[in-house]
Each structure stands twice: as C-alpha cells, then as structure tokens.
Amino acid sequence: MLFRTHLLFGFVLVLFFLPYIAAPLVFIPLVLIASLLPDIDSMHSYLGRSIWFRPLQFVMKHRGMLHSLSFCVGVSILLLLALPVTALPFFVGYGGHLLLDACTIEGIHLWWPRSQEIHGSVTTGSTMETGFFYGLILVCICLFIVRFF
Numbered sequence: 001m002l003f004r005t006h007l008l009f010g011f012v013l014v015l016f017f018l019p020y021i022a023a024p025l026v027f028i029p030l031v032l033i034a035s036l037l038p039d040i041d042s043m044h045s046y047l048g049r050s051i052w053f054r055p056l057q058f059v060m061k062h063r064g065m066l067h068s069l070s071f072c073v074g075v076s077i078l079l080l081l082a083l084p085v086t087a088l089p090f091f092v093g094y095g096g097h098l099l100l101d102a103c104t105i106e107g108i109h110l111w112w113p114r115s116q117e118i119h120g121s122v123t124t125g126s127t128m129e130t131g132f133f134y135g136l137i138l139v140c141i142c143l144f145i146v147r148f149f
Contacts, residue, residue, distance in 0.1 A: 001100045001101060001103075001104060001122070001124055001129060002124060002125055002129065002133075003036065003039075003045065003046040004133060005100065005129060005132065005133050005136070006035050006036055006039075006096075006097050006100060007032060007035060007036065008133060008136045008137065008140065009035065009096050009097075009100055009136055010031050010032045010034070010035030010036075010093050010096055010097075011032065011140060012136055012139050012140055012143065013031055013035070013092050013093065013096050014027070014028050014031050014032065015140060015143035015144060015147055016143060017031075017092060018147060019147065021088075023085050026085050026086065026089065027088070027089045028089075030086055030089035030090055030093060031089045031092050031093035031096075032093065033093065034089065034090045034091075034092070034093025034094040034097070035093040035094070035096050035097050036093075036097070037066075037093075037094060037097070038066045038067050038094060038097045038098065038101070039062075039066075039097075040053045040056060040057075040066065041053075041056060041057055041060045041062050041063075041064065041066045041067075042057070042062040043057050063101070063106055063107070063108060063109070064109065064112065065109075065112045065113070067098060067101055067108040067109060067112075068098075068108065068109045068110060068111060068112030069095070069098060069108075069110050069111060070110075070111045070112050070113075071112060072091060072094045072095055072098060073091075075090060075094070076088075076090055076091040076094075102118040102119075102120060103120035103121075103122045104119070104120055104122045104123070104124055105119060105120065105121065105122065105123055105124075106119070106124070107119035107120065
C-alpha cells in the first residue's frame with residue numbers, strides 16, 4: 001500500500017481507539033508514526049528515502065523481518081517493559097500497517113523467520129487501493145462526526 005493509505009488507516013485507528021485512551025498526546029503521534037515504520041526497509045518509501053535508514057536497507061530486504069507480526073509483537077513487548085505508555089500505540093499503528101500490506105499481492109511474512117506468507121489481491125497503487133483510500137476517507141468522516149459531534 002502507499003504512504004497515504006497507511007497514514008490514513010492510522011488516522012482511522014486513532015479515531016476508533018481515542019475514546020478509550022488515557023494519554024492521547026502520546027497515542028496519536030505514535031500510532032501515525034508506527035503506521036509508516038515497517039517501510040523503512042525500502043528506499044522507495046516515504047520514510048525509507050531518508051539517509052538515516054540506508055544502512056538498514058543494505059542488510060534487510062523489503063517485506064522481510066520488519067513486515068512481520070513477530071517483529072511487531074517483540075518490539076511492543078520491549079516497549080511495554082521500557083516505556084509502557086508507548087506499547088499500545090506502537091502495536092496499533094504497526095499492526096495496522098501489517099494488516100493493510102497483508103491484503104496486497106506482495107503480502108507479508110506473518111511470523112518471520114518462518115516462510116509462511118499471507119497474500120491478498122490488492123496491487124499497490126492500483127485503482128482498488130485508490131477506492132479503498134477514498135472509502136477510508138468516508139470512514140474517517142463518519143468516525144470524526146461520531147466522536148466529536
């Protein structure tokens with residue numbers, strides 16, 4: 001999926017979970033950032049273009065370890081132990097990214113390093129993804145109305 005779709009889905013997740021969150025000023029930015037993080041292993045992604053992530057891209061392939069539920073759960077547990085308020089927003093944002101990428105033809109490795117992959121039928125950047133993106137806009141509007149009016 002494209003940057004805009006991941007970010008918008010992260011925003012949908014924020015609007016969905018916001019009424020149940022005690023620290024929204026931590027939750028909101030971390031969900032949005034985490035919703036983009038798995039793609040730092042690709043030099044073609046929005047965050048991956050940064051020179052800071054180039055060394056990582058030389059040793060990791062795109063949609064490898066960083067696109068796995070095992071990595072998401074592992075980092076979430078470490079965050080829970082080190083800085084508990086960050087664990088849930090990280091898991092929600094990162095997991096949301098993985099959910100979307102599992103719907104694509106490229107798929108994800110669910111439990112890396114195991115080779116089992118999950119694939120969908122959406123081509124990244126396709127008309128189907130664009131339709132999904134506009135559907136997410138409608139969901140955002142509905143959630144915004146329900147939450148704030």
